[in-house]
Amino acid sequence: MTHISALERSWRILIATSTGDCGGLIQELPRYGHQVATVDTGRMAMKLSDRADLLLLDPDLTDFDGFAVCRSIRERHALPIIVITDRTSELDCVLGLRSGADDYLTRPFGIRELMARIESVMRRACPDPLVEAPSVTRCGSLRIDDMAREVTLYGRPIVLTRKEFDLLSLLSRRPGVVVPRQQILSEVWDGSWSQHTVDTHVSSLRAKLGSSDWIVAVRGIGFKLMPSAEISA
Structure with missing residues (x-):
């Protein structure tokens, strides 16, 4: 790390x-x-x-x-x-x-x-951060612990469903890099659900994180996780 x-x-x-x-x-x-x-x-x-x-x-x-x-x-x-x-x-x-x-x-x-x-x-x-477990990933103020399956934002816990966590964890592995929809479907849903399922879970994650800036859609390709860039009202 x-x-x-x-x-x-x-x-x-x-x-x-x-x-x-x-x-x-x-x-x-x-x-x-x-x-x-x-x-x-x-x-x-x-x-x-x-x-x-x-x-x-x-x-x-x-x-x-x-x-x-x-x-x-x-x-x-x-x-x-x-x-x-x-x-x-x-x-x-x-x-x-x-x-x-x-x-x-x-x-x-x-x-x-x-x-x-x-x-x-x-x-x-x-x-x-070296004192943290290798399972912990940080993206700005967002902290994701894969081992404990826990997410905190600004130090506050964010409650996610199992699939929401799996999706966020996948995006957090390479912050700022686009993850294709097909890869998301394959790794999170074993390729057994529609692309609409991805959109629904992305929308839910954005709501729980309090800003759409965290997960950015790249049209025709997929999604990427980005640290929120602004302090806004």
Whole structure:
């Protein structure tokens, strides 16, 4: 199995700030291979937090105090959070960390310092995949355990039927590569069902994964599994 460390993965980073000065991050973070989305309210940060791998949080938001947003998100799941702020006092730093933030970074800061902080936080949050069983396959935030026949997305279990699991497992063996319909029918259904059966199960899988972006149809050929490319409302 190919070793991909936490530092080499592509993260989906949500930036929550109302100051309008995060343009540099929007330009720089993708150069390191990361996907970036921005919001300017605490409400949207909380709404989209379960679709991100990391949150960069400015406590000075237009609707809610950022530390309250941090506490609210932390109550629901363990999303890594780095506070980025102009607040330099020790008290603010303590409040931020006690609210559940994993790190606290004050402006001005350079992109290399930010990347070092991100790498440190994500290394703690995402253990090295080498410790996982060989039966485990990852595709973005999607984790498929063939031995246990379990699927999780953003850390949450996804309940699949036997054939839905078999189909997803087949597609996950070569993410981004088209699997022909005939191969799917042969390996999942022993060639005994119609192509309409494949379409029905693909539709069901898309619904359970919450987005049609996970399974892409290639007209006249088959289907391929792709990591979801965007953090969207």
